Amino acid sequence: MSATEVAPHICLLHGPDQPGLVAKVSNWIFERGGNILHADQHRDVEQGIFFQRVEWIPASESADEQTAFKRFATELGMNPEVSAPGARPKVAIFVSKADHCFHDIVLRWKAGEFACDIVAVVSNHRVMEEAARNYGLPFHHIPVSAATKVEAETAQLKLLAELDVDLVIMARYMQVLSDRFLDGFGKPVINIHHSFLPAFAGGRPYHQAHTRGVKLIGATAHYATAVLDDGPIIQQDVARVTHRHEVNDLIRKGRDLEKLVLAQAVRWHLEHRVLVYGNKTVVFD
Amino acid sequence: MSATEVAPHICLLHGPDQPGLVAKVSNWIFERGGNILHADQHRDVEQGIFFQRVEWIPASESADEQTAFKRFATELGMNPEVSAPGARPKVAIFVSKADHCFHDIVLRWKAGEFACDIVAVVSNHRVMEEAARNYGLPFHHIPVSAATKVEAETAQLKLLAELDVDLVIMARYMQVLSDRFLDGFGKPVINIHHSFLPAFAGGRPYHQAHTRGVKLIGATAHYATAVLDDGPIIQQDVARVTHRHEVNDLIRKGRDLEKLVLAQAVRWHLEHRVLVYGNKTVVFD
Amino acid sequence: MSATEVAPHICLLHGPDQPGLVAKVSNWIFERGGNILHADQHRDVEQGIFFQRVEWIPASESADEQTAFKRFATELGMNPEVSAPGARPKVAIFVSKADHCFHDIVLRWKAGEFACDIVAVVSNHRVMEEAARNYGLPFHHIPVSAATKVEAETAQLKLLAELDVDLVIMARYMQVLSDRFLDGFGKPVINIHHSFLPAFAGGRPYHQAHTRGVKLIGATAHYATAVLDDGPIIQQDVARVTHRHEVNDLIRKGRDLEKLVLAQAVRWHLEHRVLVYGNKTVVFD
Amino acid sequence: MSATEVAPHICLLHGPDQPGLVAKVSNWIFERGGNILHADQHRDVEQGIFFQRVEWIPASESADEQTAFKRFATELGMNPEVSAPGARPKVAIFVSKADHCFHDIVLRWKAGEFACDIVAVVSNHRVMEEAARNYGLPFHHIPVSAATKVEAETAQLKLLAELDVDLVIMARYMQVLSDRFLDGFGKPVINIHHSFLPAFAGGRPYHQAHTRGVKLIGATAHYATAVLDDGPIIQQDVARVTHRHEVNDLIRKGRDLEKLVLAQAVRWHLEHRVLVYGNKTVVFD
Known part of the structure; x- marks a missing residue:
């Protein structure tokens, strides 16, 4: 909940639950040199839905990160909303x-x-x-x-x-x-x-x-x-x-x-x- | 809310609001030598109803107190429920x-x-x-x-x-x-x-x-x-x-x-x- | 807690506990034609102190009411604070x-x-x-x-x-x-x-x-x-x-x-x- | 918070914060065929400490899982407490x-x-x-x-x-x-x-x-x-x-x-x- 110097990327995603989602998402970020600040997930067991909020600082500030993450999450079958770092609605x-x-x-x-x-x-x-x-x-x-x-x-x-x-x-x-x-x-x-x-x-x-x-x-x-x-x-x-x-x-x-x-x-x-x-x-x- | 040595009389009453009810009830008790421990009242202004809860120790323990208070409150137009001191429902x-x-x-x-x-x-x-x-x-x-x-x-x-x-x-x-x-x-x-x-x-x-x-x-x-x-x-x-x-x-x-x-x-x-x-x-x- | 058309007198008083205080105060107000809107009292049993807050509308709006009540309460041994009706601190x-x-x-x-x-x-x-x-x-x-x-x-x-x-x-x-x-x-x-x-x-x-x-x-x-x-x-x-x-x-x-x-x-x-x-x-x- | 049929492994770990911890832990579990039920983490930013609670079902019930995870977490520099599935203190x-x-x-x-x-x-x-x-x-x-x-x-x-x-x-x-x-x-x-x-x-x-x-x-x-x-x-x-x-x-x-x-x-x-x-x-x- 603290302020961080660099504005992080934040993604909210949800979709059909499947094994390995936590690992896959954290891996994607880690392998590109990013650092996860917070990651929180939830499963609706009855309905078989996976929910995640993940907040990370990428290795370098590139506009690409957002698009790339979106593509990756979509391929996982997830429905992602990625907010641009520092965006002010x-x-x-x-x-x-x-x-x-x-x-x-x-x-x-x-x-x-x-x-x-x-x-x-x-x-x-x-x-x-x-x-x-x-x-x-x-x-x-x-x-x-x-x-x-x-x-x-x-x-x-x-x-x-x-x-x-x-x-x-x-x-x-x-x-x-x-x-x-x-x-x-x-x-x-x-x-x-x-x-x-x-x-x-x-x-x-x-x-x-x-x-x-x-x-x-x-x-x-x-x-x-x-x-x-x-x-x-x-x-x-x-x-x-x-x-x-x-x-x-x-x-x-x-x-x-x-x-x-x-x-x-x-x-x-x-x-x-x-x-x-x-x-x-x-x-x- | 504290325990008192002698069990008090407790009366709940309600009825049409009218001036002087608080004075009349407390007077009745006081004139017979009783001591009010708690008295709480409420008015429903919209509906013109007066409510009171009064807890008192009479001068002497007589079974009469309860009946007498009931009669008095009824004459005031109130609907009283008086509990016998120490009664255990x-x-x-x-x-x-x-x-x-x-x-x-x-x-x-x-x-x-x-x-x-x-x-x-x-x-x-x-x-x-x-x-x-x-x-x-x-x-x-x-x-x-x-x-x-x-x-x-x-x-x-x-x-x-x-x-x-x-x-x-x-x-x-x-x-x-x-x-x-x-x-x-x-x-x-x-x-x-x-x-x-x-x-x-x-x-x-x-x-x-x-x-x-x-x-x-x-x-x-x-x-x-x-x-x-x-x-x-x-x-x-x-x-x-x-x-x-x-x-x-x-x-x-x-x-x-x-x-x-x-x-x-x-x-x-x-x-x-x-x-x-x-x-x-x-x-x- | 409701608003009343006429601003009431409000008195906070406290002093050594004694039998009949509730009756005496409510009587004083009633006998002068006043109408008690709220009255709440408390006893500190350990310390033998009586506390009361009483809110009433007098029969007629006279500046005298406040002074008279103060005198009365003081004679009872109480320490009264009476607020003038409608006074704005x-x-x-x-x-x-x-x-x-x-x-x-x-x-x-x-x-x-x-x-x-x-x-x-x-x-x-x-x-x-x-x-x-x-x-x-x-x-x-x-x-x-x-x-x-x-x-x-x-x-x-x-x-x-x-x-x-x-x-x-x-x-x-x-x-x-x-x-x-x-x-x-x-x-x-x-x-x-x-x-x-x-x-x-x-x-x-x-x-x-x-x-x-x-x-x-x-x-x-x-x-x-x-x-x-x-x-x-x-x-x-x-x-x-x-x-x-x-x-x-x-x-x-x-x-x-x-x-x-x-x-x-x-x-x-x-x-x-x-x-x-x-x-x-x-x-x- | 729901009951699951098979009792999960639960590990509490903490140690010096470093990039990639979330990815490494979830990966370790995923690669062995395990399924993470819950994972929650916290960073004390002032003190640079990473905390995690992770709950997972391994691919097969082997006593080895607990020991292996402990070894893995210790090598990461973490201090792990792993509870045996279904253990009753x-x-x-x-x-x-x-x-x-x-x-x-x-x-x-x-x-x-x-x-x-x-x-x-x-x-x-x-x-x-x-x-x-x-x-x-x-x-x-x-x-x-x-x-x-x-x-x-x-x-x-x-x-x-x-x-x-x-x-x-x-x-x-x-x-x-x-x-x-x-x-x-x-x-x-x-x-x-x-x-x-x-x-x-x-x-x-x-x-x-x-x-x-x-x-x-x-x-x-x-x-x-x-x-x-x-x-x-x-x-x-x-x-x-x-x-x-x-x-x-x-x-x-x-x-x-x-x-x-x-x-x-x-x-x-x-x-x-x-x-x-x-x-x-x-x-x-």
């Missing part, structure tokens, strides 16, 4: 009116916790325009109504394409993204849902939790998919509540959960620690 | 094959953590017969099948009535109790469900959790009601899991959660700390 | 270079979590000057060196007196406040120490924790006293770490702990939930 | 009067959570004799007083040698083991200390915690060394307490912590997941 933050996750993400980014470039703040409201500009971030107001949803999403997609965005963070963006949008974007979207999924999916989860009388409230960061609040879960956490807490107290306590859970999920994603398969994730922490 | 433990909650409850009881008498262990299997007898506890084998469920519940109810049981603890008893049973018993039944309700109600919750790919598993202790896994929640807790945990690991980790959550709920119940209203609880911890 | 934040607690406190304040006025940001460095000004907060640079410590503290005290400050929050202010300062200020100072006290008091606690190989790191919010890191503890929390975490990871993870623990302590303090006695606190949560 | 449990950790360890063992044989219960008191015998475990009463400490330890060492014990678990054994004993035994001893070390080392830690007014209590499982409560920490956990908890409540709540923390440490140790270096541990969880 471009990130867009989608927000509505609640600002706690927005400030939290931006302040962590300014503190150096996230290796990315925040290239746009997109909102269906103007509430956070000033805050975004104070942080020096370009703000894009794209209003959304039932009538204009298709147009709005088209505008959003156009913007994301122009800016070559690699990741969208829904920092309490209170609109459901359509399949059309998710397919059109074709890259990961991380959402924070303010409940311990699968409990209390959908709207007003703190109200639902209060009505049910639960003793813990939760927050869930997940990749957005076509099915609302049903995407692969990256991180979850909970906080204790009692009968003394009214809905407003749950909302207040929930803000802290949402900030921590979303930030952790974003961090893991940016550090190439998350592999999605089916509706689940492998997180190489 | 009679408890029956229902078990099936899993024994971890059973051992945990009995060992805590032997260590003095629960002020009750365990008067029966009831099971639909014979697996725990020897363990119960080693602890010196009477074991009752009442087999249950789809065909014999009504008869079995009748036999259970007869036993509970004969033993004058005040509380049933379902320590991983894997049968659903019918409305008929719950109404016939008419006293509290505490169940431990091996998930973070309302997520994963019903059967095989750890399998459900594994399939969904959650990052925390939970356990929930609640009063049993006619609707499966939907009764008022007393206590919940969670434990962190990762992609490395298979279903068997969830089951193993879950055992610890189930023990702790059930024991805490039973302890609170026996200390007269839990008030049920609607589908929720107030826990005066 | 004046707060000064002391900072050095680390800015995470500073942003966290200010953003919560802006979100309405803290009922206070932040009247000054005081620092021995200029690092946070711009951030403070962007938030619209007056920034005071008072450099401190070994040679100028006495002068610097004198300047700080003068500023605090001029601004009539009620509370100082040390948001990772990296200077030890002298007895002279603490006595001269004469009002509460809340500090956040980045370890689970009493483990790792003093400097570089994350380095100490890393060297010792602990599996949890902590943070502690406490009232500052003459003895370094030894004041009454208000709140503590911990986070899990492993052998994979280097000192920089502990520092990063610790920032989240520090923010949450300090914010919780400040919130409890401002809501008049914390009573200090000896080197301990009673927190009426 | 022999364990002695040391107890005094408190029985909660004892019951917990034995019940988990009976439930199949620990792959070991419990070959002796050793105590300086007779309190747990009957409980041990009920579990079918041989009980050895070896009284200890200041005057007889040396003799007693000699008797203990003799017993451990006769029974060929691999691990001693101090399940709230309230005697300090001397250097002489620890050296004489020469194998791991796991102790549970009832505080969050390094806070509150030594006697009566719950009393110390109560006096200091901490808001969390803890428990620490560590390998016993010559310096009291200072050995390498394997696992720690905490629980929240408030001003309402008296020392007896801390003791009661602490029992749950002690059970969970000790059981986790024992489980990790028995699964060959713990590597000690200096005063710290690497836990491959």
Whole structure:
């Protein structure tokens, strides 16, 4: 987890399990003079899938390494994602009116916790325009109504394409993204849902939790998919509540959960620690 | 929470909120020379309900105190439950094959953590017969099948009535109790469900959790009601899991959660700390 | 915990335990037509001390209520602190270079979590000057060196007196406040120490924790006293770490702990939930 | 973490870091036809040490595999501990009067959570004799007083040698083991200390915690060394307490912590997941 002087190559790969995969991958790197910093693997025994995250410094900095590794891993039958050393993904933050996750993400980014470039703040409201500009971030107001949803999403997609965005963070963006949008974007979207999924999916989860009388409230960061609040879960956490807490107290306590859970999920994603398969994730922490 | 030499009276009361309730109750006790050890109250502002738990030592030990307080509280429009000082509720433990909650409850009881008498262990299997007898506890084998469920519940109810049981603890008893049973018993039944309700109600919750790919598993202790896994929640807790945990690991980790959550709920119940209203609880911890 | 339309009176009192205190206090309020919203009490049985926090709405808004209650409680032998309804304490934040607690406190304040006025940001460095000004907060640079410590503290005290400050929050202010300062200020100072006290008091606690190989790191919010890191503890929390975490990871993870623990302590303090006695606190949560 | 049909070889190794270690180890196994189930490694960058835990199934079950791997790893400059597949370490449990950790360890063992044989219960008191015998475990009463400490330890060492014990678990054994004993035994001893070390080392830690007014209590499982409560920490956990908890409540709540923390440490140790270096541990969880 420490910083290293030279940025390492990081590869996430997965595919049908077979004997010798660990040896073959480590060998490939070693024989070319590379040095493995971290290697973590997992087998889903039921489904016979092998997962690996490997981080290494090659003998010499050549653009070729990435391509060569990709070819090698593919020949092994694996599905590799290799990140260029030191690459900084471009990130867009989608927000509505609640600002706690927005400030939290931006302040962590300014503190150096996230290796990315925040290239746009997109909102269906103007509430956070000033805050975004104070942080020096370009703000894009794209209003959304039932009538204009298709147009709005088209505008959003156009913007994301122009800016070559690699990741969208829904920092309490209170609109459901359509399949059309998710397919059109074709890259990961991380959402924070303010409940311990699968409990209390959908709207007003703190109200639902209060009505049910639960003793813990939760927050869930997940990749957005076509099915609302049903995407692969990256991180979850909970906080204790009692009968003394009214809905407003749950909302207040929930803000802290949402900030921590979303930030952790974003961090893991940016550090190439998350592999999605089916509706689940492998997180190489 | 400390032990006091003389056993205190404890009253749980609730009813329509009105000004002066705290003053009136404390005055009643004070004017008769009693000393309040603890008093805790709560208002449900939305529903206009007042809840109180008060623990006091009367000036002299008379059986009258309990009756008198009950009358007084009822005149205030409150619904009081007054426990006789030093009373030890009679408890029956229902078990099936899993024994971890059973051992945990009995060992805590032997260590003095629960002020009750365990008067029966009831099971639909014979697996725990020897363990119960080693602890010196009477074991009752009442087999249950789809065909014999009504008869079995009748036999259970007869036993509970004969033993004058005040509380049933379902320590991983894997049968659903019918409305008929719950109404016939008419006293509290505490169940431990091996998930973070309302997520994963019903059967095989750890399998459900594994399939969904959650990052925390939970356990929930609640009063049993006619609707499966939907009764008022007393206590919940969670434990962190990762992609490395298979279903068997969830089951193993879950055992610890189930023990702790059930024991805490039973302890609170026996200390007269839990008030049920609607589908929720107030826990005066 | 809910918001009420009219701001209530809140009193924290403590003194020698005696029978009838709960009744007397609630009676006094009730007989004047007041309505108790919350009342919480505690007895330290060993030391024979009674503690109470009571929150009530008087029949009519008169300035007299506060004075009258104070007189009444004093006659009971109690030591009362009565807060005027709706009073907003004046707060000064002391900072050095680390800015995470500073942003966290200010953003919560802006979100309405803290009922206070932040009247000054005081620092021995200029690092946070711009951030403070962007938030619209007056920034005071008072450099401190070994040679100028006495002068610097004198300047700080003068500023605090001029601004009539009620509370100082040390948001990772990296200077030890002298007895002279603490006595001269004469009002509460809340500090956040980045370890689970009493483990790792003093400097570089994350380095100490890393060297010792602990599996949890902590943070502690406490009232500052003459003895370094030894004041009454208000709140503590911990986070899990492993052998994979280097000192920089502990520092990063610790920032989240520090923010949450300090914010919780400040919130409890401002809501008049914390009573200090000896080197301990009673927190009426 | 899943059970596999064939018991795997497990090796823990550590030594000076050098490029290619991961490749060399995995290659050695692969070339002999073995299949790696899990491989986890860690580098202490400051100290330049490489740590690895590798679990594999060899092509054929030969006693030779273990010896051959040991030789190979030693030639690499590593310090290997290879466990024979399916080996069940022999364990002695040391107890005094408190029985909660004892019951917990034995019940988990009976439930199949620990792959070991419990070959002796050793105590300086007779309190747990009957409980041990009920579990079918041989009980050895070896009284200890200041005057007889040396003799007693000699008797203990003799017993451990006769029974060929691999691990001693101090399940709230309230005697300090001397250097002489620890050296004489020469194998791991796991102790549970009832505080969050390094806070509150030594006697009566719950009393110390109560006096200091901490808001969390803890428990620490560590390998016993010559310096009291200072050995390498394997696992720690905490629980929240408030001003309402008296020392007896801390003791009661602490029992749950002690059970969970000790059981986790024992489980990790028995699964060959713990590597000690200096005063710290690497836990491959």
